[in-house]
Amino acid sequence: MEQRPQNYLPGIKCEVKNCKYNDAHCCTAEEIRVAPQHACCAADTACATFKPAE
Numbered sequence: 001m002e003q004r005p006q007n008y009l010p011g012i013k014c015e016v017k018n019c020k021y022n023d024a025h026c027c028t029a030e031e032i033r034v035a036p037q038h039a040c041c042a043a044d045t046a047c048a049t050f051k052p053a054e
């Protein structure tokens with residue numbers, strides 16, 4: 001079983017492995033912003049806090 005990082009946002013399981021904030025499917029950002037302002041289904045939404053891992 002994967003270890004959770006020390007600082008992560010509880011309740012978020014993220015599959016975006018190439019985000020710099022992703023650590024073992026946990027999000028280590030201080031907060032996330034989800035966009036756009038209007039959506040019709042989950043697939044219309046995305047994490048606007050994403051930053052590509054270097």
Ligand code: SF4
Nearest residue numbers: 014019021022027047
């Ligand atoms: S910032 Fe967004 S995309 Fe990146 S790990 Fe957190 S939830 Fe996932």
